[in-house]
Amino acid sequence: MQNSRPLANQTAIVTGASSGIGKACAIALGAAGANVVLDFVGDAAGAEEAAAQIRLAGRQAITVLCDVSQEDQVVAMFQKTVATFGTVDILINNAGLQKDSPFVDMTVAQWDLVLNVNLKGQFLCAREAIREFIRRGSRPDVSVALGKIICMSSVHEIIPWAGHANYAASKGGVDLLMKSIAQEHGHLKIRVNSIAPGAIKTPINHDAWATPTAEQNLLKLIPYKRIGVPEDIGKLAVFLCSDDSDYIHGETIFIDGGMALYPGFEDNG
Numbered sequence: 690m691q692n693s694r695p696l697a698n699q700t701a702i703v704t705g706a707s708s709g710i711g712k713a714c715a716i717a718l719g720a721a722g723a724n725v726v727l728d729f730v731g732d733a734a735g736a737e738e739a740a741a742q743i744r745l746a747g748r749q750a751i752t753v754l755c756d757v758s759q760e761d762q763v764v765a766m767f768q769k770t771v772a773t774f775g776t777v778d779i780l781i782n783n784a785g786l787q788k789d790s791p792f793v794d795m796t797v798a799q800w801d802l803v804l805n806v807n808l809k810g811q812f813l814c815a816r817e818a819i820r821e822f823i824r825r826g827s828r829p830d831v832s833v834a835l836g837k838i839i840c841m842s843s844v845h846e847i848i849p850w851a852g853h854a855n856y857a858a859s860k861g862g863v864d865l866l867m868k869s870i871a872q873e874h875g876h877l878k879i880r881v882n883s884i885a886p887g888a889i890k891t892p893i894n895h896d897a898w899a900t901p902t903a904e905q906n907l908l909k910l911i912p913y914k915r916i917g918v919p920e921d922i923g924k925l926a927v928f929l930c931s932d933d934s935d936y937i938h939g940e941t942i943f944i945d946g947g948m949a950l951y952p953g954f955e956d957n958g
């Protein structure tokens with residue numbers, strides 16, 4: 690029988706956990722047995738709601754206000770996690786945003802904000818996580834790996850995206866950040882992978898699916914003809930954090946209904 694609590698006795702930090710993919714990952718990790726630290730910036734109520742669900746499922750959860758692009762706040766979040774739960778075993782490096790603009794009109798502020806949260810934030814959180822994994826040392830009774838990191842990427846780590854150069858650049862950066870960290874720390878049994886979602890129904894892309902016309906247009910880009918839901922990503926995150934995936938390292942798993950399959954060629958070319 691499959692272990693229904695594959696993450697028991699582990700602690701996970703999920704950044705950007707107040708809505709969308711982060712919230713679903715936090716709830717799924719809690720259901721899989723982990724205690725969860727839910728990071729948020731704006732929406733305290735969203736993070737609290739997810740924390741309440743996790744507590745209902747019998748695990749512990751705390752919410753932490755932390756802007757992942759600020760080094761002192763990230764360090765403080767890890768300190769609070771260690772003070773509360775003793776250590777951290779899992780990082781879901783999820784916090785991310787879009788500030789879309791035609792390239793010629795893109796401001797430095799739009800560029801900096803997206804790169805600071807989506808890329809620098811993942812660097813800062815991964816660095817603190819790895820420092821803590823090494824400090825704590827292995828616990829073979831809990832997990833084969835010393836620690837696990839999931840970097841939330843996007844299909845746009847490989848699909849160029851007009852009008853979103855800052856976002857696509859940040860996700861392209863996440864790809865080689867993840868792989869470089871994985872290469873550097875594999876010998877320590879620190880497992881690092883990326884999840885690359887396609888179109889998932891969340892607030893970040895609300896306009897792309899909120900009306901029937903928008904939804905039909907979006908479905909043209911998805912060979913499997915379904916827009917994803919955050920729970921799709923939560924299930925994959927649990928698997929990638931569990932020992933069931935212990936030999937998956939330095940990989941990006943695309944979870945996109947086939948969006949990265951050049952759907953324009955379905956009936957053309």
Ligand code: BGC
Nearest residue numbers: 843844887888889893894897
């Ligand atoms: C973006 C969404 C978009 C999806 C597919 C994601 O990374 O954040 O806005 O719908 O990629 O294009």
